[in-house]
Amino acid sequence: xxxxxxxxxxxxxxxxxxxxxxxxxxxxxxxxxxxxxxxxxxxxxxxxxxxxxxxxxxxxxxxxxxxxxxxxxxxxxxxxxxxxxxxxxxxxxxxxxxxxxxxxxxxxxxxxxxxxxxxxxxxxxxxxxxxxxxxxxxxxxxxxxxxxxxxxxxxxxxxxxxxxxxxxxxxxxxxxxxxxxxxxxxxxxxxxxxxxxxxxxxxxxxxxxxxxxxxxxxxxxxxxxxxxxxxxxxxxxxxxxxxxxxxxxxxxxxxxxxxxxxxxxxxxxxxxxxxxxxxxxxxxxxxxxxxxxxxxxxxxxxxxxxxxxxxxxxxxxxxxxxxxxxxxxxxxxxxxxxxxxxxxxxxxxxxxxxxxxxxxxxxxxxxxxxxxxxxxxxxxxxxxxxxxxxxxxxxxxxxxxxxxxxxxx
Amino acid sequence: xxxxxxxxxxxxxxxxxxxxxxxxxxxxxxxxxxxxxxxxxxxxxxxxxxxxxxxxxxxxxxxxxxxxxxxxxxxxxxxxxxxxxxxxxxxxxxxxxxxxxxxxxxxxxxxxxxxxxxxxxxxxxxxxxxxxxxxxxxxxxxxxxxxxxxxxxxxxxxxxxxxxxxxxxxxxxxxxxxxxxxxxxxxxxxxxxxxxxxxxxxxxxxxxxxxxxxxxxxxxxxxxxxxxxxxxxxxxxxxxxxxxxxxxxxxxxxxxxxxxxxxxxxxxxxxxxxxxxxxxxxxxxxxxxx
Numbered sequence: 001x002x003x004x005x006x007x008x009x010x011x012x013x014x015x016x017x018x019x020x021x022x023x024x025x026x027x028x029x030x031x032x033x034x035x036x037x038x039x040x041x042x043x044x045x046x047x048x049x050x051x052x053x054x055x056x057x058x059x060x061x062x063x064x065x066x067x068x069x070x071x072x073x074x075x076x077x078x079x080x081x082x083x084x085x086x087x088x089x090x091x092x093x094x095x096x097x098x099x100x101x102x103x104x105x106x107x108x109x110x111x112x113x114x115x116x117x118x119x120x121x122x123x124x125x126x127x128x129x130x131x132x133x134x135x136x137x138x139x140x141x142x143x144x145x146x147x148x149x150x151x152x153x154x155x156x157x158x159x160x161x162x163x164x165x166x167x168x169x170x171x172x173x174x175x176x177x178x179x180x181x182x183x184x185x186x187x188x189x190x191x192x193x194x195x196x197x198x199x200x201x202x203x204x205x206x207x208x209x210x211x212x213x214x215x216x217x218x219x220x221x222x223x224x225x226x227x228x229x230x231x232x233x234x235x236x237x238x239x240x241x242x243x244x245x246x247x248x249x250x251x252x253x254x255x256x257x258x259x260x261x262x263x264x265x266x267x268x269x270x271x272x273x274x275x276x277x278x279x280x281x282x283x284x285x286x287x288x289x290x291x292x293x294x295x296x297x298x299x300x301x302x303x304x305x306x307x308x309x310x311x312x313x314x315x316x317x318x319x320x321x322x323x324x325x326x327x328x329x330x331x332x333x334x335x336x337x338x339x340x341x342x343x344x345x346x347x348x349x350x351x352x353x354x355x356x357x358x359x360x361x362x363x364x365x366x367x368x369x370x371x372x373x374x375x376x377x378x379x380x381x382x383x384x385x386x387x388x389x390x391x392x393x394x395x396x397x398x399x400x401x402x403x404x405x406x407x408x409x
Numbered sequence: 410x411x412x413x414x415x416x417x418x419x420x421x422x423x424x425x426x427x428x429x430x431x432x433x434x435x436x437x438x439x440x441x442x443x444x445x446x447x448x449x450x451x452x453x454x455x456x457x458x459x460x461x462x463x464x465x466x467x468x469x470x471x472x473x474x475x476x477x478x479x480x481x482x483x484x485x486x487x488x489x490x491x492x493x494x495x496x497x498x499x500x501x502x503x504x505x506x507x508x509x510x511x512x513x514x515x516x517x518x519x520x521x522x523x524x525x526x527x528x529x530x531x532x533x534x535x536x537x538x539x540x541x542x543x544x545x546x547x548x549x550x551x552x553x554x555x556x557x558x559x560x561x562x563x564x565x566x567x568x569x570x571x572x573x574x575x576x577x578x579x580x581x582x583x584x585x586x587x588x589x590x591x592x593x594x595x596x597x598x599x600x601x602x603x604x605x606x607x608x609x610x611x612x613x614x615x616x617x618x619x620x621x622x623x624x625x626x627x628x629x630x631x632x633x634x635x636x637x638x639x640x641x642x643x644x645x646x647x648x649x650x651x652x653x654x655x656x657x658x659x660x661x662x663x664x665x666x667x668x669x670x671x672x673x674x675x676x677x678x679x680x681x682x683x684x685x686x687x688x689x690x691x692x693x694x695x696x697x698x699x
Contacts, residue, residue, distance in 0.1 A: 052528035191673065220672035225623060225632055228422040229667040229675075232415050232547070249530060249624060260539050260550045284532050287539075 039075060039344040041066065041334060042086045042104035042133070044114035044124055045327075049092025051117055053248075054323045058116050058138055059087060061327035064312060069335050077342040083335065090115055094123040101127035109133060110344035111337075113330045116323065118142035118195075125153040134337075134350040138330040139297075139323060141272065146373040152346075154353050154370060156333045157297055157326050157363070158378035160272075164199065167271030167295035168206030170382045170394050174293075174405050181266050181406045184215045186239035188230055188254060190246040191219035199245040199271050215239050224250050227257040234258065240266045240406075244273060251275035255288040266406035269293045277383045277390050279319040289385045291407035293393070297322040298381035299362050301392050301400045306362035329361050333368070336360070364398050411668065418547035419668045420661055425553045427660020428560035429618060433633045434640035434652040435564060436611035442647030443584045443604035446504060449511040450491075451637065452630025453518035454609050458484050458616030459625045460522060463531045466620070473533055473620045474555060481613040488609025492602040522627040530624035538621060556618040563614050564653050567607070571649070580604055584647070636663075639683045645693030654694065658682070 043062045046055035066083045074080040086107045088100030097120040104112055112135045115124045121140030128135040129150045136154045137145055143159040175182050185207055190196030197219070204214050216237040218230050231254070234242060242265045244254050251274035258264075268276075268291070275281040276294030299306040299320075309328060310320040318324060337352035338344055359367040365377040382394035384403055391401035433455060440448045461480050465471040471479075495514065500507040541550035571577035582590040583600045591597050615633075623629060640659050644651020659679055666675030686693060 048528070050528065053530075056527075218671075224672055226426065226663075226667070226672075228426075229419055229664060230672065232418050232422075232668070236412065236415055252624070256538075260541075261548050262543075284534065 037079070037081050038084045039078070039081050039338065040084050040086050040107060040109040041331065042088060042101075042107070042109035042112040042114070043327075043331075044088040044090055044097055044100045044104070044112060044120075045116050046090045046092040046097075046120060047087075048089055051092040054139075054321075055090070055092070055116050057318065057321055057323035058114075058327040060313075060316070060318055061324035062113050062138070062331045064309070064316075064324070065328045065331035065335070069332075075335060075338050075344075077339050078344065081338075081344065083331075088114075090120045090124070092117075092120075094119045097121075098123040098127040100124070101131070101133070104128075105131045105133065110346060111136065111334045111349055113138055113327065113334060116140065118145060121145050125150055128152055132346050132350075134334070134346055134353055136330045136334055136353070138327040150373065151354075152350055153373045154333075154375075155373060156330055156361075156365075156368070156375045156378065158380055159374065160198070162378065163295060163297075163380045164202040164206075164271055166380055168203060168210070170295055171207070171269055172210045174382075174394070174403055178403075178405050182212065182240040184213045184237075184239045185241045185243060186216035186218070186234055186237050186265075187214065187243045187245065188218045188220070188234070189244075190222040190224070190250060192222040195247075195272075196222070196245045200243075203243055203245070203271060212241075220246070220250065222247055222250055225253070227254045228261075230254065231257045231261045231263055234265075235261060235263050242268050244268065244270055244276075246274050248274040248278065248281070252281055252285060252288070255281075255292065256285060259288040264409065267291070267293060268407075269295075271295045272380075276385075278321050279390065280321065282385055282388070282390060283319075286388065291384060291386065291404050293382065293384045293403070293405070295380050295382050297326055298364070298383055298392060299325045300364040300398060302398060303362050309362060325362060329363055332361060333358060414546040416665070416668070418544075419664045421544070421547055421549070422553075423661035423664030424657055425549070425557050425660070426664065427657040428557040429615060429656075430633070430636050430640050430660055431653045431656025432560040432563060432611055432615040432618070434637040434644070434656055435567065435649065436608035436615075437634075437637050438641045438644070438647055438649065438652045439567075439611070440605055440608040441641065443580055444492075444507070444601055446507040446511065447638075448605075448608070449508060450515040450518065451608075451612070452634030453515035453522075454484070454488070454630070455612045455616060455633055456522060456625070456627060456630035457487075457518055458609075458613045459620055459623075459629060460526060460531070461613070462616050462620040463533055463625050466533045467531070472535065473617045474559075477559070477614055477617040480617050481610040484613025484616075485606040485610040487606075489602045489606035491609070492605035493598070496605070497598060497601060519627050519630075526627065528626060528628075530626045532624050533620040535621045552618075552621040556622070559614065559618055560656075561653075563611065564649065567611070568649050576600075576603060636679065639679055641693075643682060643686050643693055645696035648693065648695040651693055651695035 043059055045058040047059055063085055066085050070082050074082045086109050090097035097115050101124050112128050112133055115121045116139045118140040121137045122145055125135045129152045134152050141160040143161050146155050187200050189200035244251055270276040273294040276292050277296045282289045313320040313324050336358045337349050341348040341352035354370050356368045356370055369376045381392050381398055383390050384393045386401055392398045393403040437451050462473050462476055465476045496510050499510050537551045541548055579595045579600050582595055583597055587597050640655040644655030662678045666678035
């Protein structure tokens with residue numbers, strides 16, 4: 001009976017298969033020919049879950065780039081091939097991000113851009129490597145992402161190590177230029193993830209070596225809804241400088257509580273501060289945000305194209321935060337590689353990304369030079385919220401304003 | 410050891426927060442006292458009320474404190490309708506079904522909020538956000554003072570309402586003996602819905618007091634409802650005085666715990682109180698029904 005069933009099924013399959021071949025021959029060919037003019041790019045971001053805001057911002061930035069490329073004639077070396085976004089939602093979970101890569105593989109994407117957080121990006125790059133899909137990480141700062149020897153993995157922006165090093169160096173430079181007004185430091189850091197604790201440790205070591213006195217180090221979980229006690233301790237410690245190292249919501253709440261309790265140190269300085277260089281923070285709490293300094297991802301403010309992209313973002317009702325311009329640039333980086341390769345074949349795109357010398361970007365990185373997947377010219381900038389704008393205060397070649405340090409009382 | 414002024418400031422902060430905890434717990438304890446159910450939708454309803462406050466503020470420019478009567482009235486209608494048309498009708502008088510229905514309601518409300526408002530936090534920033542009184546040891550801002558005073562006033566008003574009015578008497582009658590109340594002509598279904606409505610109105614008031622301080626997101630209700638459950642267990646299920654005192658105790662415990670043991674470990678104090686009360690005084694400090 002089993003054999004009989006199998007024979008029946010085989011016959012059915014034969015008929016169905018013949019029909020499918022016929023259909024493909026007659027109807028499918030034009031579709032395949034058309035598909036050659038479209039190159040699919042996978043965009044994986046956490047657009048739901050607790051990282052929803054940042055993930056959505058990333059997706060917007062990436063789609064803005066795709067829209068712009070298509071409007072200006074697509075990939076010219078491929079006969080004006082149009083880019084098509086295949087979007088995936090990592091749901092703020094690394095394992096879901098990895099599953100999305102499998103979907104991207106089935107969809108036949110030429111490359112992937114994603115996936116905002118370090119944790120998700122670590123998982124998506126690894127999964128993409130199995131399928132040989134070139135993957136450009138837009139935001140994830142963990143240096144582990146590009147130190148696992150994955151040939152498909154690239155990061156255009158700077159990593160944690162470079163940012164932290166510059167963060168400490170810039171602070172020392174600022175303090176010396178102002179006559180060393182800061183001698184004592186208090187650090188407030190989140191301790192639920194390696195991010196806050198890691199930054200706190202790097203800052204502590206770097207500043208101690210430079211002669212600063214760390215008089216208070218205060219940890220808190222993420223999320224945290226009350227900073228009253230922490231601010232009481234800060235008030236009591238009366239440090240010259242406060243370094244917050246936490247995510248957006250906690251950063252804002254801490255700044256607001258400090259404002260409410262009249263805790264006014266000579267400066268507030270962050271490295272990768274959750275809200276310190278976010279237009280959303282500036283718009284919602286302009287007074288609490290005043291004079292806060294940050295060492296973070298930032299676009300080249302002297303590049304007219306960057307200002308155009310910022311305007312386009314604002315016109316769309318979005319904030320031009322780091323998520324937007326990093327994801328935008330990551331897609332542009334992939335498109336440039338395809339342009340150079342003249343192909344959307346994964347191996348050729350990977351090769352073109354690895355050998356990229358792209359310099360038409362909006363970031364302050366100079367010509368691209370990739371080593372082990374990392375763009376070695378990538379660097380952060382120092383920003384300060386002054387009035388209604390986030391100004392670049394260092395390094396000098398990108399500065400749009402002079403640092404207000406110590407902050408005016 | 411900290412300076413006594415820091416400890417005093419921490420206690421004051423704890424009392425301020427505790428007043429809000431009391432108000433949130435008040436609604437929960439009233440609903441339990443009358444309907445004998447634990448309302449799992451309490452946190453979601455608080456969240457919904459907070460979005461209501463934000464909506465009135467963002468769309469119509471209505472100050473959250475001026476919006477209090479409006480939001481509380483709206484919340485009353487919502488709670489009344491919910492009990493009358495959903496919970497009462499689907500429960501068939503069985504407690505376990507009521508629990509599941511309130512849980513289901515909370516899931517639906519949260520997902521609607523997530524769909525409608527996304528996970529982005531919304532803020533209500535009042536112009537007097539940083540105005541207040543300098544006590545020397547700490548600075549009390551208007552939103553803190555308003556929350557403290559209004560919470561006490563609403564608790565007192567509700568107590569008077571329950572003690573002095575006919576509806577209050579009917580609520581007490583239904584809470585004590587629902588069959589007896591029915592026999593003497595009390596419309597028990599109506600009183601159930603009124604109690605649920607008042608409990609939700611307390612959340613509406615709490616939402617107005619919380620909105621200027623706490624960013625609003627679909628998950629905001631969880632933070633307060635877990636504490637409110639602890640307050641109700643500590644104070645005694647169904648006890649108004651218990652909810653008030655319990656709120657202050659939990660507020661101060663949380664604040665001092667954070668000061669002495671850090672923000673992560675400090676929160677253990679609340680859980681510790683919860684466990685100790687369940688072990689040694691399961692009826693709570695004022696363990697009697699209204």
